[in-house]
Amino acid sequence: MSTTxxxxxxxxxxxxxxxxVSEDGKTASVVGHGLGVKVGDYLILANGPRATTRYxxxxxxxxxxxxxxxxxxxxxxxxxxPAC
Structure with missing residues (x-):
């Protein structure tokens, strides 16, 4: 089970x-600090002052x-x- x-x-x-960061921005190599991150997990990152992006x-x-x-x-x- 993945964690965000x-x-x-x-x-x-x-x-x-x-x-x-790849030219299209879809892949990247990062260095991070924080416990509990594992393969398959999602990272929510800032994308400008008010938006976020999920990797x-x-x-x-x-x-x-x-x-x-x-x-x-x-x-x-x-x-x-899904639309209701």
């Missing part, structure tokens, strides 16, 4: 830094200390709610 992690408001020990973790490598990690992420649009 909110990284829209970076703080000490809970943040993401982009290392590389899925496709590859993860743990680092030291234990809350540090490197990841390959891919754009994962949210599913739209």
């Amino acid at each position: 992690h909110d990284y829209t408001s970076p703080t000490w020990g809970h943040n993401i830094t982009f290392i590389t 899925r973790v496709v590859k993860l490598k743990r680092a030291r200390p234990a809350d540090c990690w490197r990841a390959r992420i891919e754009f994962a649009p949210r599913e739209e709610a």
Whole structure:
């Protein structure tokens, strides 16, 4: 089961830094701090002052200390709610 992690408001020990981003913006390599992130999880990232974007973790490598990690992420649009 996947978990969603909110990284829209970076703080000490809970943040993401982009290392590389594909030209189309759909994949990226990031370095992050925060516990509990695993492959298949979703990361909610800020996209401008009021918008957010969702990415899925496709590859993860743990680092030291234990809350540090490197990841390959891919754009994962949210599913739209069915019309009533």
